[in-house]
Amino acid sequence: IVIVETEGVEQSEIAVAGMTDMFLLLQLPNAGDDLQAIKKGVMEIADLIVINKVDIDPDAAMRAQLFITSSLRLLGFQGNPDHASHNQEYWHPQVMTLSALEGNGVPELWEKILHFQKLQNANGQLQSRRKQQAGAWMWDRIDAGLKNAFQNHPAVQALLPGLSAEVNQGTMAASVAARRLLEAMGHEFF
Structure with missing residues (x-):
């Protein structure tokens, strides 16, 4: 497993989502970033949203979890993605809380990651995601090459x-x- 951490800037998060198998968005309960993340579109690319440091303020963590879950529903991240076959189980973005300091929720997080991986492999989404990423990388390289040739x-x-x-x-x-x-x-x- 490779973990890539970003500095929380939209472009870097979107770039990382374009090169990883799973995009996990880590939020703090009192950061006030919930609405900001929705505005930035980062919620749209997150496979799993984790609110850490629940030990500091459990009530704020619960409010953040409810707010983000409701926001995902408003954004339409529920139901059957891509009108897929009802015979297969697909992953839907989820929101959970944990305390990395105390270890509460960490085993559950790992289980969710493993479940995500299992579903992505079983329904072909992992291979599809990687093909899409390869195509995007190709166009990124073309864009960079053309821009470089132009500027020089x-x-x-x-x-x-x-x-x-x-x-x-x-x-x-x-x-x-x-x-x-x-x-x-x-x-x-x-």
Whole structure:
């Protein structure tokens, strides 16, 4: 098992979700991040949401669990995903509490992780997720390669400072500057 921790910035969390088999969102009971996480869309990619440090404030942890569970329902994360066959069991995002310090809930967390893995393997979702991730990685590499080739192209480097200045001064539309830079590279994209 490999655990990847992020600094809690939306882009890094989404990037990590795109390279892992399971995305576990760790929340604190009194952090006030519940609504923020929903706004950011992080809830949409979480497979399991764990509220840690329940030992500090059990009431706040319970409120957070209820709030997040209700929010998941509002976001539509219930029922049968992808209209899948009713003969197979599928994972639905869950919310649980635990105290890592006291060890309460840690065995239950591990059981949920194992159950998630079992279901993902049994219904083909793990292989599907990995194929989707591979395709996304390919396009990320293409995007990065094209951007690098564009930025390092001599004609683009020659025109970029002047066109950027015109866009910043409001004397040229961004779309016109972009078209000129792309044409300078020898491609017509617009």
